[in-house]
Amino acid sequence: MDDVRRCQLRRGAWYPVLSLGADEAVLVVRHQSMIVPPAYLEIVRTRPSRWTVVPRERYAVCPNCAERVALGTRPERMRCGRCSEAFEFELEHEYSAPHET
Secondary structure, three states: OOHHHHHHHOOOOOOOOEEEEEOOOOOOEOEEEEEEOOHHOOOOOOOOEEEEHHHEEEEOOOOOOOEEEOOOOOEEEEEEEOOOOEEEEEEEHHHHHHHHH
């Protein structure tokens, strides 16, 4: 977990991937290239279709525009105040990833 904190990656954020190898990925994080172990990443070709929940800070990230919204009780669906799109939430077990403990 200390390595993840040092990387300064945010759960639910999307970072441009400059290169991806077996042992390292190079991402653009805050306008700088950063080498990150691929084990810390979920590489996908399309944006998610559900809100991503960040459990420690209790906020959700809109899958369309990346707006962060404070989250109390998690509803089944929520409309984003920025882009006005409505999405379901990821399943409970999807945001209890081992590297978040």
